[in-house]
Amino acid sequence: MRELPVSAVRDAVRRLFLDINRKIGPDVEAAMRSALEKEISPAARYALTQLTDNYAAAEETGLPLCQDTGMAICFLTVGQDVHFTGGDLNEAVQQGVREAYEEGYFRKSIVEDPLFERKNTGDNCPAVLHLSMEPGESVRLMGIAKGFGSENMSRIFMLPPAAGEEGVLNAIVIAVREAGPNPCPPIVVGVGIGGDFEIAPLLAKRATARPLGVHHPDPRYAALEQTALDRINRTGIGAAGIGGLTTALWVSAEYAPTHIAGMPVAVCICCHASRHGEIAI
Amino acid sequence: MIRELTLPLARDEAASLRAGDLVTLTGPVYTARDAAHKRLIALMEEGKELPLPLLNQTLYYVGPSPAPPGLPIGSAGPTTSYRMDSYTPALLDAGLVGMIGKGARSPAVVEAMIRNRAVYFGAIGGAAALLARSIQSAEVIAFPDLGTEAIRLLTLSRFPAIVLIDSLGSSLYKTGPAQYRSEEL
Ligand code: SF4
Numbered sequence: 065m066r067e068l069p070v071s072a073v074r075d076a077v078r079r080l081f082l083d084i085n086r087k088i089g090p091d092v093e094a095a096m097r098s099a100l101e102k103e104i105s106p107a108a109r110y111a112l113t114q115l116t117d118n119y120a121a122a123e124e125t126g127l128p129l130c131q132d133t134g135m136a137i138c139f140l141t142v143g144q145d146v147h148f149t150g151g152d153l154n155e156a157v158q159q160g161v162r163e164a165y166e167e168g169y170f171r172k173s174i175v176e177d178p179l180f181e182r183k184n185t186g187d188n189c190p191a192v193l194h195l196s197m198e199p200g201e202s203v204r205l206m207g208i209a210k211g212f213g214s215e216n217m218s219r220i221f222m223l224p225p226a227a228g229e230e231g232v233l234n235a236i237v238i239a240v241r242e243a244g245p246n247p248c249p250p251i252v253v254g255v256g257i258g259g260d261f262e263i264a265p266l267l268a269k270r271a272t273a274r275p276l277g278v279h280h281p282d283p284r285y286a287a288l289e290q291t292a293l294d295r296i297n298r299t300g301i302g303a304a305g306i307g308g309l310t311t312a313l314w315v316s317a318e319y320a321p322t323h324i325a326g327m328p329v330a331v332c333i334c335c336h337a338s339r340h341g342e343i344a345i
Numbered sequence: 346m347i348r349e350l351t352l353p354l355a356r357d358e359a360a361s362l363r364a365g366d367l368v369t370l371t372g373p374v375y376t377a378r379d380a381a382h383k384r385l386i387a388l389m390e391e392g393k394e395l396p397l398p399l400l401n402q403t404l405y406y407v408g409p410s411p412a413p414p415g416l417p418i419g420s421a422g423p424t425t426s427y428r429m430d431s432y433t434p435a436l437l438d439a440g441l442v443g444m445i446g447k448g449a450r451s452p453a454v455v456e457a458m459i460r461n462r463a464v465y466f467g468a469i470g471g472a473a474a475l476l477a478r479s480i481q482s483a484e485v486i487a488f489p490d491l492g493t494e495a496i497r498l499l500t501l502s503r504f505p506a507i508v509l510i511d512s513l514g515s516s517l518y519k520t521g522p523a524q525y526r527s528e529e530l
Contacts, residue, residue: 307521
């Protein structure tokens with residue numbers, strides 16, 4: 065049995081969100097620079113130059129990469145031999161987010177009632193917390209700062225099994241085409257196939273945090289990812305949606321078992337400011 | 346080539362811009378997003394005075410992150426413009442000449458732009474820390490209770506932008522992607 069004070073979780077959450085909002089991952093930066101190198105549209109080059117210069121601007125000023133520092137999403141995977149001490153685990157996660165968004169001068173973008181008052185909670189809480197368990201004593205935190213320009217463009221399709229591979233590819237391209245410029249392309253696309261009405265989007269959301277350039281281990285899903293990426297980049301939407309060669313940097317797909325009568329497909333769209341990170345606690 | 350524009354924008358100059366033109370903007374703009382638009386329109390409907398001038402002015406759709414000590418503003422990239430579409434025609438008819446945002450606009454907005462010879466600029470979404478460097482000063486002038494959504498007067502200095510929709514109604518979101526599309530539809 066491992067004893068772990070919840071303050072360690074709070075501090076890890078705080079550190080992670082301070083980092084990811086200010087510094088883009090090396091995989092995203094490399095993909096953006098290679099998109100700029102390849103680009104032939106002058107307008108898209110103008111956009112991509114600013115976006116790659118933005119990394120240094122954020123680093124030099126300490127400002128967040130984007131003013132929309134997002135909804136904080138935490139995936140906490142807890143070993144079943146861990147015993148948390150010193151308080152409420154959920155509250156520790158919230159406190160970590162609260163401290164990061166205050167200390168980092170990040171924008172607080174969460175409203176309490178979604179329909180009526182839409183009053184800002186003032187501290188970017190509540191964060192979304194997904195808890196899962198695994199054997200052992202480890203605790204792993206994966207955090208995503210998700211802006212809603214792109215989250216608003218995410219979709220779920222409850223396809224019939226007969227829709228097959230072509231149906232999945234169409235769903236992905238439809239979501240991307242309808243999103244157009246809104247989710248700040250070049251985008252990262254996460255696809256969740258199978259499960260049920262809530263598992264598919266969860267898989268898709270997690271998929272957006274897979275390192276760019278890493279395909280699914282199953283060669284059939286890897287091929288699906290590649291075909292989807294090629295098709296998306298033939299839409300011509302381009303950086304900032306103003307026409308160009310790179311509309312998506314990457315497509316990551318994940319699957320889960322599903323019912324004999326269904327094939328849910330969720331398409332989670334993430335902007336080029338794909339901010340996520342993982343730490344062991 | 347990048348065209349350097351000075352704000353407030355003369356209407357003839359606004360009308361001379363074409364979708365796809367790369368520009369920089371220098372001068373005053375006012376920030377407003379969803380909640381501020383709602384209030385401005387309510388004031389107009391009640392016939393009350395607005396807290397900002399509209400004639401030949403430019404609005405920037407942005408909700409900046411808080412300014413850390415020593416900087417005039419936090420990160421300040423554009424937000425998606427379609428959420429302002431239902432309010433925009435009335436503002437254009439009341440004298441607004443320019444808008445800065447990201448994303449497509451409704452046919453009603455484009456018609457109002459043609460009618461008023463106005464221009465819609467795009468700033469690059471997500472280039473927010475870089476764009477903050479082109480903002481020399483920021484001052485809340487109305488609705489401070491709205492926090493990030495308050496109306497601010499910003500002074501821009503060579504702020505990079507692109508003409509997305511021009512006063513003839515031509516849109517870079519149509520012509521741009523069409524030029525680089527290689528799929529069969
Ligand atoms: S979609 Fe992403 S890059 Fe664009 S404004 Fe939102 S958070 Fe920023």
